[in-house]
Amino acid sequence: MNKDQILVVDDEWNMRNLLRIYLTQAGFGVKEAASGREAVDLMRINAFDAVVLDIMMPDMDGWQVCEKLRSFSIAPVMMLSARSETKDIVKGLKIGADDYMPKPFQPEELIERIHALIRRxxxxxxxxxxxxxxxxxxxxxxxxxxxVLVQQMAVELTQKEYDILLLLAEHEHRVYTRDVLVDKIWGTEYDGDYRVVDTHVKNIREKVQRAGLSYNPIQTVWGVGYRWYKG
Structure with a gap:
C-alpha cells in the first residue's frame, strides 16, 4: 500500500524541515508548501490524506487557506499555531479545520493526532x-x-508515479505535454531534464502490466505527450 501523503504548509523553512523529519520517520510521504497560495495550487492537483497548516503566513494566513481548501477538498486539516487562545482554536474549527495544536508541540502527539484524523x-x-x-x-x-489496484491486487508506485497516473486518469480526454506534466508534478522551479517524465511513465506501465493489467493505460501521443486510455 502506498504511504499516506501529508501536505505541510508553513512559511518558515525550519518548521517545514522539522515537520518533514517527524512525518517521514513516522512513515508518511511529505510534500511542502512555503505559502498559502502554493498550498492551494498543490491541493488542486494532488490527493493528500491530511494537511498540516500553519496560521501565521504573509500572503494568505492559515484561516484563509483552510476556507479555500474547504471549497474543493475534504482532506482533514490540522492547524498549528503559537496562538493558543480559545477564540483562535474555535475560529479554526468553525472554518473547517479538523484539529488544532499549539506550538511548541510534542512530535509523538502530533503524529498520533494525524493518524487519528486520517482514520476518522x-x-x-x-x-x-x-x-x-x-x-x-x-x-x-x-x-x-x-x-492503485490491478485485479484487486495493490500496485506499489512511487509518489511521482502515482501523481502522474492520477492526473492522467482524472483528465482522460486531455493530452499532457512533458513540460506541463513536469510543471504539475515536479513544480515550476524544476530545472532538470523533461525526459524524466518518460522514465516515470515507463515504470508505471511496467508495474501495472507486471501486476496483470492486460492493456497499457497510458498512451503516447507522438510529438505531443501522453494521455489516458481506459482499456
Whole structure:
C-alpha cells in the first residue's frame, strides 16, 4: 500500500524541515508548501490524506487557506499555531479545520493526532458512501487513499508515479505535454531534464502490466505527450 501523503504548509523553512523529519520517520510521504497560495495550487492537483497548516503566513494566513481548501477538498486539516487562545482554536474549527495544536508541540502527539484524523476521515467517508474511486477494466484507483489496484491486487508506485497516473486518469480526454506534466508534478522551479517524465511513465506501465493489467493505460501521443486510455 502506498504511504499516506501529508501536505505541510508553513512559511518558515525550519518548521517545514522539522515537520518533514517527524512525518517521514513516522512513515508518511511529505510534500511542502512555503505559502498559502502554493498550498492551494498543490491541493488542486494532488490527493493528500491530511494537511498540516500553519496560521501565521504573509500572503494568505492559515484561516484563509483552510476556507479555500474547504471549497474543493475534504482532506482533514490540522492547524498549528503559537496562538493558543480559545477564540483562535474555535475560529479554526468553525472554518473547517479538523484539529488544532499549539506550538511548541510534542512530535509523538502530533503524529498520533494525524493518524487519528486520517482514520476518522476514511471511516466517515466509507459510512457515508463517499469513498471516491476511478474504476476501469481490471484497474481501480482510490485517490483519497492513494491506492492503485490491478485485479484487486495493490500496485506499489512511487509518489511521482502515482501523481502522474492520477492526473492522467482524472483528465482522460486531455493530452499532457512533458513540460506541463513536469510543471504539475515536479513544480515550476524544476530545472532538470523533461525526459524524466518518460522514465516515470515507463515504470508505471511496467508495474501495472507486471501486476496483470492486460492493456497499457497510458498512451503516447507522438510529438505531443501522453494521455489516458481506459482499456
Amino acid at each position: 476521515s476514511r471511516q466517515a467517508r466509507f459510512q457515508a458512501g463517499q469513498v471516491r474511486k476511478i474504476a476501469m477494466p481490471e484497474l481501480t484507483i482510490y485517490p483519497e487513499g492513494r491506492e
